[in-house]
Structure formats: structure tokens, C-alpha cells
Amino acid sequence: MLLNSQLVNDHITFETAAQHAFMQVPIVLPNQNAGEVRQMMAGRQYEIASHVVVCGEKGLFLGVIRIEDLFAAQCETLMGEIMDRKAPVVAPGVDQEVAAWKAVQSKESALSVVDQNGLFVGIIPPHRLLAVLLAEHEEDLSRLGGFTRSTEEARSTSEEPVQRRFQHRVPWLLVGLGGALLAADFVGWFEVQLQQNVMLAFFIPSIVYLADAVGTQTETVVVRGLSVGVEMKRMVMRELLAGLAIGLALAAVAGPLVWWRWGIPSIALCVGLSVFAACSTATLAAMMLPCLLNTLSLDPAFGSGPLATVVQDLLSILSYFCIATALLR
Template identity: 65%
Template sequence: MPSDPPPGNAHATLETAAGLATASVPVYTPDRRVGDLRREIAGQRYDCASHVVACDGTAFLGLVRIEDLLAAPADATLQTVIDRDPPVVGPDMDQEIAAWLAVSHGESALAVVDAQRRFIGLVPPRRLLQVLLSEHEEDLSHLGGFTRGAMQARVSSVEPVRRRFRHRLPWLLVGLGGALLAADLVGRFEAQLRTQVMLAFFIPGIVYLADAVGTQTETVVVRGLSVGVAFGRMARRELLAGLAIGLALAVVAGPVVWWRWADAELALSVGLAVFATCSTATVTAMALPWLFERSGLDPVFGSGPLATVIQDLLSILIYFAIVFAVMG
């Protein structure tokens, strides 16, 4: 007869190896004959019978795959087919690490033992697959920027039209307000634009470049926050990257404007504006996702539209401030 299953485990909490394990598995001492075990197992019902667990009392000795047990001679003892060095985990090990440990060792099940190597339970194959699938979906969701997880992403994808409308419209209204404010802001420089219409030619390009740099930074920051990267680890590198990108674009834009329109002051103004707006775009795109995340809001939904509005207004102000400082 099989030995009594191990006692209940106080460590069996959610998302741990012990929480996945079951004690309803065939457990035998190593001196039992293989033929006797095959007959006894055939008359029992277990949560998992992919492996036979070899124990001396409660002390875990090893595992025997059911395939090896079926292929062994009937008069052999269990100890002749035991794998005495299978991968084992402690009861408190995170379920994702436990599942990957089993896969990396080519095992379809995983033994859970305590610090005294007492057998607690076996994580069956179906639960390992469930963990791997769940963690895989979660990782993909995080890399895609969904900080609320795969289920929330699915809900957002199939939600009714009315709910889609209600979720998206407020942020787009913010964008509309920003667009009207930007138009009013440009209108305040109407007199200067009338005397030098060429200044208006560069507004769309400068605003676009700043938005593009901000979008790149925001994507990196949102994904980093989603997978648990500390904001401080990203901030310095992203800021330096933004300064370098702004400088590179300015070095290209200034000479091209000078060559095309033969106006040194205009070329200097455009070059400085490109550098300044791209640099501030990096700061804005970093700060807003961080603030959303700290506030418990998903940065995917709101930080993009809000960052665009703020950066567009800043770009226009910076551009005209530089123009008046350089060209008078």
C-alpha cells in the first residue's frame, strides 16, 4: 500500500510552489518491488500520477517517471530506477521561477520539499503549464505597455462602443483644448508673423520633432515602469539621450535652413529651437508617465495625449522666445 500523504503545508500561499503542489501522488519507500507498485497504482486515484515519489518516512529521496516504472523489470526494486537528483524547490519559491526550473531541467513535474528535505507535494504538469501560460501573457502585456495586465487589455479590446467612447473622449477633449490654446498662442505673434511670414514655415516641423522625441521616450518609460524598472534608473539615461538627439537634430537643421533660405539668424533660431524643444520633450515624456504611475493610473491611456498637449504648447513658446531673442 502507498504510504500516507504528507501533512498539510502552512506555506501553501498563492503564487508559490507550495500553493501549486498536491500531496495526492503515489509515494512509496525505495525497497518496494516494481511489479507490486504497478498493481497498487492501477487501483488508486491520484491528483497526479506522472511520477512516483520515493520517500523514507517523510524524507524525500527522489522521483521515478511513470514511463521508467512501466519499463522496469517486475522483480526490480524502486531504488534501481529512482532519479536521486531531480530539481526540487522550497515551498515559498515564486511559481514562475519554479515552473521555469522544471522546464529548464526537462521535467514535467516538480517536487516541493522543506528545509529538512521533507516531502511536501508535487507540482503536476498541468499546473506548470497553467503558470507558464499565465506568466507568458503577463510578460507580453507588460512589454506592450499594459500595466493592468492581459485581462484588462482584452476587456479594453472588446468593450462596447459606449464604454470606448467614455474612456477615450476625456483625454481627446484635453487635446482639443490644447489645440485651441496653441492656435490662440500663435495668434499672439500675428504681428511678427506678418512682417516675417517665413517664421510660420517651421512651426509644424519643430512641433513634430518634439512630439516624436517625446513619444519615443514615453514608450521606453511606460514599458520600463510596466516591467518594474525603477524610474531613477531610466531618468538620467533618457535625459542624456534626449539632449544628444536634440543636439544632433539641431546640427543638421541649422545648416540646412541657412543653405536653403540664406538667413543666418533664422538658421540659428531654428537650430536652437530644435535642440531646446527636443530636450524639454524628453523631460515631459518622462515625468508624466511617472506621475500617472505614482497616482495609481494607467499611463497608457492618459499620459500620451496630455504629454502631446503640454509639449506642443511648450514648443511654440520656446520657438518664438528664441526667435525674438536672436532676431529681435
């Protein structure tokens, strides 16, 4: 665990490939032989010596030689003959995670940084690459769990005492309780319609449930998308269309089933339209609320669920009774 913490802390202040690169490395010319280079390196200390960098006279990067290949070469072997001319390189401004994954995909333990003019900038050593991969891995895992802040905050939230868990969660649930009472008022507004047709009450739980289920799916997708850096504009249209399609499909099933089971076409039409409206508005609410909380620097993992549920329930009940009022006069 100590190694884990040290590696993560090393990476915190770095973001680009150049910031991870070391310059104090063995640099040789292509016409030098292995014997000369080994003698040159003896007694000298480098920041990283796992690779020998081969450059032209003006610092133009030509390739690298693994230290094991250098020591295995005959004394008269020239560096230009054994260097890897296709060694993977990255530009100085490349994101650290991209650089680390390039090294992994190339099966290299270190990565050369070369500028746009082909000049050698430095080498990212193995421990830096490991630090980046470890930190990014932990960050991605915490984000996929619904946390949009740092790994340390995610871990702290998971390990916090009961009192803080209570303080973090209860305010949002109190909002939910207020929403539940408001939903009761909404139902009370349509007392006359319920008295005239008590069957309307039969379908309230079903419509509310479907809206919550559709909203939960959308909310999960959006929270995870925001957590891993997906822009909201890339998700909006797809989720809206998906919500409309899901609502239409559920309405097409619910309407005929209600008609077949209860034999009242007006009720069946009311339920079908209400399911479509509830699912569509639930998608919109579940998509917008996590984005709003994220913009306000509030963790969507705590707030978006209870708050979205309240909004979805209220919209579902309101749309259901408005449709019923219009159709069942």
C-alpha cells in the same frame, strides 16, 4: 475556450510554487523495489501520480521517478537505482512564473517543491504549470499592448461597445483640444516677433513634429516597461540621456541644413537650439506622464498619448519662441 478560462481561473489565487504544490503523491524509499511500489500504488488514488517521489526516512527529498520508468522497470529494481537525482526543484516561495519556466526549460511535466532544509513539500502537477504559463502569457501580451491592468480588463477594453469606446477616449482628446487652443495663445504672445521675422512661422510645424516623434518613442518604451514591471528608476536616466543625445544629433543636422537652405545664420542657430530643447523636454514629458497616470491607477494606453502630446507641443512652441526672442532681437 472553456479550458482556457478554467486554467486561468485556477491560477488566479496562487502566486508561489508552494501554493500550487500537491502533497498527495506516491512517496517511496530508495531501497524499495519496483514490484513493491507498483503493488503499493494499486487501488490507491493520488492527486498526482505522474511522478513517484523518492525520499529518505525523515522526508529528505532524494529524487523523482517518472511513472513510465517505474512500470518499465524490473520487479527487483530499486527505486534508488532509477530515480532522477538531478530532477529540477524549486523553493516554496519561488514565484509561480519562475517555477513554470524552470519546468519548461528542464523539459519536465511536473516540478518538485523542496524547502531550504531539503525536505519534500509537494509536486506542482502539469495542469497547474500549464495554467500559470497560459495566464502569464496572456498577461504579458496584454501589457505589451499598453495595458497595465488585468488580461480580462484588456480584453474587455478591446471588445467594448462603441459608446464606451467614445466615453473612454473623448475626455483625453478634449484635453488635447484645450491644449491646441492654448498653443494658439502661445503663438499669439509672440506676434511681434512673427511680424518682424515671418520666417519663424516656417519652422513651427517641424519643431513640434520632431518633439512629438521623440516623445512618442519614449512614451512607448516607458508604457511597455511599466506594463511588464520594470521600475521607473531603471528607465529614467537612460531615457533622459537618450533624449539629450537624440536632440543634439537632430540639432546638429537641422541647424546646418537651415543655414544652407535659407542662408540666415541666426535663424539656423535658433532652429538648432529649439530642436535640441524641444526633443529634450519631450523626452521628459513623455517619461513622466505615463508614470503619473500609472500611479493614479489610470490606464496610460488611453491618457498618456493625448496628454503627452499637448504638453510636448506647448513646451516646444514656448521654448522655440523664447530662444527666437533671445537671439533675434
